[in-house]
Amino acid sequence: MRICLVTTFPPSHGGLSEYGLHLARELQRNPFVNLTILADELSASTDAHAELPGYSVVRCWSPDRPGSVVRLLSALRSSKPDVVWFNLLFSTFGNKPLNAFAGLMIPLLTRLSGRYTHVTLHHLMETVDLEDLGVRFAGAYRLAGAVATRMVLLANSVSVLMPRYREILFDKYGHDNVHVRAHGILTRCPEYPDFARRGNPHRILAFGKWGTYKRLELMIEAFALIRAQMPNARLVIAGSDHPQCAGYVESVQQKCPPGSGIEFTGYVDEERLPDLFQRASVAVMPYTSSTGCSGVAHLACAYGVPIVCAELRDFREMADGEDLAIDFYEPGAAPSLASCLIRLLNDPERLHAAAEQNFSAALRMTMPSIVQKYLRLFELQQRLDALRQVSRFHRLPKWLPSRTFLLRVMNRAARSWVDHPLAYRARNSGKVLDMPEDRSRDFLRRVPARRPRP
Helix, strand or coil: CEEEEECCCCCCCCCCHHHHHHHHHHHHHCCCCEEEEEEECCCCCCCHHHCCCCCCEEEEECCCCCCHHHHHHHHHHHHCCCEEEEEECCCCCCCCHHHHHHHCCHHHHHHHCCCEEEEEECCCHHHCCCCCCCCCCHHHHHHHHHHHHHHHCCCCEEEECCHHHHHHHHHHHCCCCEEECCCCCCCCCCCCCCHHHCCCCCEEEEECCEECCECCHHHHHHHHHHHHHCCCCEEEEECCECCCCCCHHHHHHHCCCCCCCEEEEECCCHHHHHHHHHCCCEEEECECCCCCCCHHHHHHHHCCCCEEEECCHHHHHHHHHHCCCEEEECCCCHHHHHHHHHHHHCCHHHHHHHHHHHHHHHHCCCHHHHHHHHHHHHHHHHHHHHHHHHHHHHHCCCCCCCHHHHHHHHHHHHHHHHCCHHHHHHHHHHHHHCCCHHHHHHHHHHCCCCCCCC
């Protein structure tokens, strides 16, 4: 199967680049997949020799650059893939509205070119707090976002990361080609929490791309209250600026005096992540709003770290749906955040139980299992397309001398496809693929492996 993955990709630091890397890593391990990555172009300051080895990467588009749509479509035409998989935010193809809107037309244009097109959509415009992001003319943005959403839904299939998102797309737009997929923990195998490295002193980890709705002022204010009761506590702020807020982290760091117990690590690459998270007693997400399923929360689960975050609807549904151990505080209230952290850090049993619960959740969301579900969908679609091609032979005119022989050959071939368990179960794919893994296995056991012959 030839797959083109359209995504931002390291060493680029664009949104979802780390997620794109983990998708590509699992696809690359599959011997039956021929993967080509159509990635964003590197900035002038990035070393071109830092390109990750072992991947076929074509850097053919760039956010907010005219002509990216044409170059990307040309690269797709040259690659001749069986499946084109888009890993998207609404801002993937640009922070400027017109560029972003034009980029979101690419999945539709790809499908019109005859390629099977799948989109993994990480958030919806309906659930984003545009005012909190500092967007002017929010009403116009929402109107344009609704049109862009309709264009994205014209792809062959779409995956979202939360059940509520699928309900919104069905209720508002009437599309039923939407599947719910787990986000995944961004690693192949989670690491059991190393409790010997935690708690002496307690390290509070704040990790992310900072700026816009992910701001540090609330966390620093709450940490001052924590230090009054826990003088040995440390706050570790990891990550870099959001692309729209250049210089934000540096400006915050300048306001923190020496001896305040706050450490800034800057950008953290993949190799340093295990040490960063294994030393953390708790991970905090001091966000003022959310834009979907949190990658930071899933990273914390991968290393068995307890989580504290604002009481936001997306985070509450994520915790309930994936059985994560998350403590919530009142959004925007530093005293509430401080008391939540103090209560958690002073309860070793709760810390231990939360760490093990998040590690247990991580075992159910490894990247191999996530990518395998996508590949199962793509394979089912390929088999169904083959059956549709075979069925066209039944339209041959009756006067054709070899019609009976051709139909006999084609029917024998079609029967071998239909009798295959995957092809037979394809009729139930919409039901099975959206079930949790344990329920889907139980369902498939009740479906006969072969269709009874008449």
